[in-house]
Amino acid sequence: MTSGDLDGVVAVARIAFPDHPEGCACFEERLALAPESCFVLEGEGRIAGYLIAYPWPPEAIPPLDTLLGGLPDKRDSWYLHDLALLPEARGGGNARAGLALLFARLDAPIALVSVNDSAAFWQAQGFEPQDSPALKAKLSSYGPDARYMVRSVTKPVQTFTMHFDLLQSISLAGDVAVPNDDRTGFAARHAWVIDGATDLGPPGLVGAQGRAAWLAGIAHAAFTESRATSVESLFGEVGDAIRHAWQRDRTRDPEDRWEYPLASALAVRLGEGVLEIGWLGDCVGFLWSGGPVTRLGPLREIRNSEAERAASLAEHGLGSPKRSAPILANLRSTRGRTGMRVLSIDPEHMSEVAGASIACTPGDELFLMSDGYAALVDSYGAHDDTSLIEAIRSRGLAAIAEELRAIEREDAACTRFPRFKASDDATALWLRIGG
Numbered sequence: 028m029t030s031g032d033l034d035g036v037v038a039v040a041r042i043a044f045p046d047h048p049e050g051c052a053c054f055e056e057r058l059a060l061a062p063e064s065c066f067v068l069e070g071e072g073r074i075a076g077y078l079i080a081y082p083w084p085p086e087a088i089p090p091l092d093t094l095l096g097g098l099p100d101k102r103d104s105w106y107l108h109d110l111a112l113l114p115e116a117r118g119g120g121n122a123r124a125g126l127a128l129l130f131a132r133l134d135a136p137i138a139l140v141s142v143n144d145s146a147a148f149w150q151a152q153g154f155e156p157q158d159s160p161a162l163k164a165k166l167s168s169y170g171p172d173a174r175y176m177v178r179s180v181t182k183p184v185q186t187f188t189m190h191f192d193l194l195q196s197i198s199l200a201g202d203v204a205v206p207n208d209d210r211t212g213f214a215a216r217h218a219w220v221i222d223g224a225t226d227l228g229p230p231g232l233v234g235a236q237g238r239a240a241w242l243a244g245i246a247h248a249a250f251t252e253s254r255a256t257s258v259e260s261l262f263g264e265v266g267d268a269i270r271h272a273w274q275r276d277r278t279r280d281p282e283d284r285w286e287y288p289l290a291s292a293l294a295v296r297l298g299e300g301v302l303e304i305g306w307l308g309d310c311v312g313f314l315w316s317g318g319p320v321t322r323l324g325p326l327r328e329i330r331n332s333e334a335e336r337a338a339s340l341a342e343h344g345l346g347s348p349k350r351s352a353p354i355l356a357n358l359r360s361t362r363g364r365t366g367m368r369v370l371s372i373d374p375e376h377m378s379e380v381a382g383a384s385i386a387c388t389p390g391d392e393l394f395l396m397s398d399g400y401a402a403l404v405d406s407y408g409a410h411d412d413t414s415l416i417e418a419i420r421s422r423g424l425a426a427i428a429e430e431l432r433a434i435e436r437e438d439a440a441c442t443r444f445p446r447f448k449a450s451d452d453a454t455a456l457w458l459r460i461g462g
Contacts, residue, residue, distance in 0.1 A: 028058055028065035035074025043111035046170060049092040056094050057081055057108060066128055068121055076112035078125040080105050088140060088165045107139035124386035126152055127301040137178045146174045154178045189297045189389060189462035190215045197424040198454040208239035209397045209454035210247035218458055219250045219294040220310045222397035227359050228286045233276045242288035245272045246370055258296050258305035258382055266377045273372040285359035290370040293324050293395060302387040305380045308369045311401045313416050314385060315392040320413045321385060389462035399451030407434050407444055424455050
């Protein structure tokens with residue numbers, strides 16, 4: 028959850044709990060106090076659900092629509108303030124997926140107040156009702172069916188059964204004369220794809236190796252070695268590794284911010300029944316669950332924006348950024364701006380990893396791609412999300428990569444599909460969730 032989601036959260040609360048209204052200030056304060064345990068479910072263009080929890084003493088039930096004023100110093104018990112879904116988001120496992128995210132982060136008892144005759148659902152999730160005269164008095168404002176319930180089972184150690192199995196992977200250099208700056212890989216419960224940003228300056232910043240290849244290699248090693256228990260901490264470890272290697276390997280100061288080594292990355296991590304996703308930049312993923320395909324990561328508008336920029340510079344000659352001084356200057360200006368969210372030596376670039384989560388189950392299949400491979404959908408329109416995954420599952424990653432390169436060969440001048448490079452590095456990873 029972010030502050031930009033609060034209007035959507037309030038709208039869901041009004042529908043889910045019409046008899047227990049709470050204002051935006053209540054949700055805003057709880058998000059500010061405990062952002063790591065506040066989540067939203069994204070629907071079709073709006074917030075479809077949310078979950079809010081925070082540390083709170085046992086049997087101390089917060090009054091409805093009241094500011095807390097602060098949290099206790101101890102975090103040995105938690106309170107699940109709300110789990111709410113729009114009607115169309117119910118019945119598909121979204122509630123359990125949200126709870127799986129929460130349970131994976133907490134190793135302490137969790138209390139809640141069940142309303143709307145939901146006690147049976149909560150008992151199925153491990154919560155047990157607690158009764159006492161003092162509790163009954165505190166529950167009076169919640170309605171006659173309200174029950175105070177506690178999940179006392181702490182987080183188990185190493186109980187995950189789901190894991191990733193490799194089906195196929197591919198990584199093609201856009202130009203065999205230039206090193207491939209993409210990387211991809213997976214471990215038992217996390218996987219990643221990295222797309223290094225094209226070098227825009229002279230060599231030698233980190234020795235003989237190009238900046239993009241250097242950064243991609245450092246990040247790949249950090250992803251490989253990580254034992255992180257969340258996507259957030261996974262990216263934190265990668266950022267630490269990049270900054271340490273930068274201090275060790277750089278041979279001079281960058282000419283300007285545009286010379287910083289940068290890369291896009293998307294990583295996923297399996298919980299129990301849930302897939303966590305984090306991304307910086309424009310790598311994408313897709314989850315196939317036997318029916319509709321779900322896109323993971325950034326929206327395709329990022330690629331549309333880049334195509335428009337390339338088209339505006341077409342008179343200077345597209346196909347190779349370093350052949351044209353005006354194009355190189357434009358790319359350097361764009362690369363040097365502040366506010367980007369990418370893998371980088373600059374901590375500010377990695378300060379806000381975008382994230383989401385989605386329910387998953389053994390047998391689901393996962394596809395991670397650099398933008399060079401996903402161009403079949405996002406740049407060339409040869410497929411939509413579903414037809415691309417159907418084609419890969421039918422013909423394999425290599426055959427679809429040849430389809431990609433054929434489109435680019437037929438448009439070698441970059442006139443039909445304006446782009447800065449005739450062919451980009453193209454990488455994809457195809458995994459199945461086992462368990």
